[in-house]
Amino acid sequence: MAFIEWSSELDTGIQVIDNQHQRIVEYINKLHHAQEHHTREEVANVLDELVDYTLSHFAFEESLMEDADYAFVNAHKRVHQLFVKRVGGYQQRFKLGEDIAEELMHTLQAWLINHIKNDDRDYADAVRHNVQHVDDKKAGWLKRSFGRVFG
Ligand SMILES: [Fe+2]
Numbered sequence: 001m002a003f004i005e006w007s008s009e010l011d012t013g014i015q016v017i018d019n020q021h022q023r024i025v026e027y028i029n030k031l032h033h034a035q036e037h038h039t040r041e042e043v044a045n046v047l048d049e050l051v052d053y054t055l056s057h058f059a060f061e062e063s064l065m066e067d068a069d070y071a072f073v074n075a076h077k078r079v080h081q082l083f084v085k086r087v088g089g090y091q092q093r094f095k096l097g098e099d100i101a102e103e104l105m106h107t108l109q110a111w112l113i114n115h116i117k118n119d120d121r122d123y124a125d126a127v128r129h130n131v132q133h134v135d136d137k138k139a140g141w142l143k144r145s146f147g148r149v150f151g
Pocket of ligand 1 (some may be wrong): 061077080115119120
């Protein structure tokens with residue numbers, strides 16, 4: 001069974017964001033699987049992938065919030081930064097040989113679910129409205145800049 005099951009409670013109603021969140025959940029499940037069945041090197045690779053993808057996703061979200069003139073974009077960015085710092089700390093400790101598996105999985109699960117359900121839902125109205133009005137030129141730019149978080 002997957003470590004985290006996707007549920008409709010996690011939907012923001014913005015397709016492109018929901019797809020990215022689902023992908024992050026898949027990475028977390030993959031990381032959990034790797035921790036239980038694979039070598040440290042494989043775990044390190046999956047962890048790097050998860051962090052990379054999450055960073056791109058955060059940047060993408062922030063650009064949508066900025067475009068929509070979302071009032072709390074700076075507060076939301078700070079929340080992202082804190083998370084990045086925290087996960088970076090885990091990565092560091094992992095590389096130094098510490099066993100951080102349980103702590104990391106707990107943080108990923110608790111933080112992420114909470115963040116998606118609360119913080120991301122909070123920007124959803126403003127961004128959803130704006131995304132419907134993003135013209136093709138802007139959509140093309142977003143795809144070029146954030147290619148890895150699409151598809
Ligand atoms: Fe967010």
